[in-house]
Amino acid sequence: xxxxxxxxxxxxxxxxxxxxxxxxxxxxxxxxxxxxxxxxxxxxxxxxxxxxxxxxxxxxxxxxxxxxxxxxxxxxxxxxxxxxxxxxxxxxxxxxxxxxxxxxxxxxxxxxxxxxxxxxxxxxxxxxxxxxxxxxxxxxxxxxxxxxxxxxxxxxxxxxxxxxx
Amino acid sequence: xxxxxxxxxxxxxxxxxxxxxxxxxxxxxxxxxxxxxxxxxxxxxxxxxxxxxxxxxxxxxxxxxxxxxxxxxxxxxxxxxxxxxxxxxxxxxxxxxxxxxxxxxxxxxxxxxxxxxxxxxxxxxxxxxxxxxxxxxxxxxxxxxxxxxxxxxxxxxxxxxxxxxxxxxxxxxxxxxxxxxxxxxxxxxxxxxx
Numbered sequence: 001x002x003x004x005x006x007x008x009x010x011x012x013x014x015x016x017x018x019x020x021x022x023x024x025x026x027x028x029x030x031x032x033x034x035x036x037x038x039x040x041x042x043x044x045x046x047x048x049x050x051x052x053x054x055x056x057x058x059x060x061x062x063x064x065x066x067x068x069x070x071x072x073x074x075x076x077x078x079x080x081x082x083x084x085x086x087x088x089x090x091x092x093x094x095x096x097x098x099x100x101x102x103x104x105x106x107x108x109x110x111x112x113x114x115x116x117x118x119x120x121x122x123x124x125x126x127x128x129x130x131x132x133x134x135x136x137x138x139x140x141x142x143x144x145x146x147x148x149x150x151x152x153x154x155x156x157x158x159x160x161x162x163x164x165x
Numbered sequence: 166x167x168x169x170x171x172x173x174x175x176x177x178x179x180x181x182x183x184x185x186x187x188x189x190x191x192x193x194x195x196x197x198x199x200x201x202x203x204x205x206x207x208x209x210x211x212x213x214x215x216x217x218x219x220x221x222x223x224x225x226x227x228x229x230x231x232x233x234x235x236x237x238x239x240x241x242x243x244x245x246x247x248x249x250x251x252x253x254x255x256x257x258x259x260x261x262x263x264x265x266x267x268x269x270x271x272x273x274x275x276x277x278x279x280x281x282x283x284x285x286x287x288x289x290x291x292x293x294x295x296x297x298x299x300x301x302x303x304x305x306x307x308x309x310x311x312x313x314x315x316x317x318x319x320x321x322x323x324x325x326x327x328x329x330x331x332x333x334x335x336x337x338x339x340x341x342x343x344x345x346x347x348x349x350x351x352x353x354x355x356x357x358x359x
Contacts, residue, residue, distance in 0.1 A: 038346055043314035045295045050198045050315050053207045057197060062211065063189050066218045070182065073219075 170234050178225050185225075189218050192235060195316060196242045202311030203246035205300050213249050217242045232325055239312070239326045247304045298348040306341035313338055 168176065168184065170191075176184035196217050201210035221228075221238050228237055299307055305327075312323045323334045 038349075039342065042295065042342070042345060042349075045292055046202070046299070046311070046314045049292055049296060050201055053201050053210070054194060054197060056207050057211055059190075059193055059197075062193055062197075062215060063186060066189050066193075066215050067182065067186050069215070069219055070185070070222050073223075074182075 174234050198315050199242045200246045203307050213245050217245050236325045243308050250304050298345050309337040310341045
């Protein structure tokens with residue numbers, strides 16, 4: 001450095017920096033260019049491949065298939081609607097029958113439920129109102145009286161073994 | 166008489182099948198292109214394409230017209246294609262022999278580059294490699310690359326179709342392209358040395 005002036009030193013380094021800058025710019029341009037080439041190629045190849053595949057497909061047939069399916073779907077719905085319309089009386093009757101059946105079933109269940117409640121939950125007063133003794137056994141006359149029910153039921157057990165009772 | 170897209174949609178909504186047929190004719194190639202790009206099987210793509218239009222017809226009443234018809238139908242196509250791929254992931258017919266080509270290459274794990282040049286394989290065709298590369302991408306990456314490269318949609322339009330924001334589209338596109346480039350690197354290197 002001592003052999004060259006400051007001006008010379010600066011010029012040399014500036015030149016060097018410029019060279020480096022030019023070089024890196026060139027590299028960057030190359031990279032960008034190669035990237036662009038790659039993307040262009042990629043896009044072009046994909047498009048070409050798609051076009052080739054399109055040639056294997058009959059698009060008019062495809063359109064016809066789609067429209068046929070749509071028509072078929074439409075006509076199926078129309079047939080079902082017509083059927084319901086023309087058979088509305090029959091369907092109404094059927095629905096009414098079903099409703100009546102379900103209601104009847106519910107009513108029956110309710111009645112059974114009530115019966116079971118009466119049978120199990122209603123307190124019963126039972127008392128022996130008479131007993132007839134034989135040699136080995138005793139006949140009992142029992143009186144049952146339900147609390148809510150004024151009717152009295154009299155049970156008569158004849159020849160009942162009192163030991164087992 | 167030529168109707169514009171909006172008129173065709175409103176006529177279709179009113180039950181005019183001819184109007185809907187016109188929409189099918191206008192968009193079936195594009196819908197097929199999207200479906201094929203994601204499904205990577207022409208027969209599957211054809212099925213998806215037909216189902217897309219049937220679904221669109223049944224859902225026409227839900228289409229409010231806030232977005233354009235084509236972005237709406239592209240969205241249905243993308244969703245149905247992804248569903249199709251998910252349903253057939255284990256189907257050996259759909260993802261068949263061609264996908265194995267890239268698996269035949271020995272990959273250097275540290276650099277993510279192939280050790281053996283692809284040129285050593287029998288398959289040299291770039292198209293086949295791109296096809297194989299696309300099959301290796303996720304469905305979302307495939308969708309974004311197809312919408313951009315085949316349909317030429319803008320980032321905003323892709324965001325509208327995929328129901329995500331523009332940043333996500335850009336990110337997915339960047340990753341999809343990077344992955345494709347990595348997978349095709351050996352081919353590209355081979356081309357340069359020719």
